[in-house]
Amino acid sequence: MATRRTTMRSRSGSKLYAVRDESGQFKDIQTYKRAHAADLRHKSKAEKESAQGPMERTVRKAAKDAVKSVRSSMRGAVAAVERAAKRAVKQVAGPQPARKATGQGATGKAAGNPAAKQTARKALAKKTTRAAATKTTAPKRAAKKAVKKAARTTTKTK
Numbered sequence: 794m795a796t797r798r799t800t801m802r803s804r805s806g807s808k809l810y811a812v813r814d815e816s817g818q819f820k821d822i823q824t825y826k827r828a829h830a831a832d833l834r835h836k837s838k839a840e841k842e843s844a845q846g847p848m849e850r851t852v853r854k855a856a857k858d859a860v861k862s863v864r865s866s867m868r869g870a871v872a873a874v875e876r877a878a879k880r881a882v883k884q885v886a887g888p889q890p891a892r893k894a895t896g897q898g899a900t901g902k903a904a905g906n907p908a909a910k911q912t913a914r915k916a917l918a919k920k921t922t923r924a925a926a927t928k929t930t931a932p933k934r935a936a937k938k939a940v941k942k943a944a945r946t947t948t949k950t951k
Contacts, residue, residue: 800825881918885911 798810808825836844845853 798823798828878918881914885914885918 796812798812801809801811803809810823810825810828811819812821812823814820842850
């Protein structure tokens with residue numbers, strides 16, 4: 794068990810295990826008999842690994858590798874989304890140079906309609922973040938393929 798327990802005796806004389814929290818207060822008090830039986834029911838990591846067959850080990854290793862692959866690619870995808878978001882914020886919030894007025898009058902794109910610029914910037918920001926977000930599904934597919942492939946190879950070798 795991960796927590797450290799103190800042994801003591803109750804008034805009736807039965808042995809007790811007391812679990813303390815970080816401040817030293819009693820968090821849980823268990824009878825020794827029940828706590829010990831629960832400890833015996835749980836197997837250690839080493840016991841579980843030694844009880845596995847070669848196929849289970851191979852599948853478990855493939856699953857661990859797939860998880861590691863997904864985690865690393867997700868870190869890259871999150872970084873890509875963050876970069877895209879920063880770019881979008883810069884495009885939306887950055888000061889735009891004033892456009893020169895042409896002979897088309899005070900309305901339209903040539904006059905530099907601020908509302909049109911704002912909506913165009915927002916649309917661009919949405920597009921870039923959406924594109925970066927769709928890249929995050931690719932690692933999941935790759936992980937699933939890796940697990941399936943490992944399962945196929947282990948069944949062939951058997």
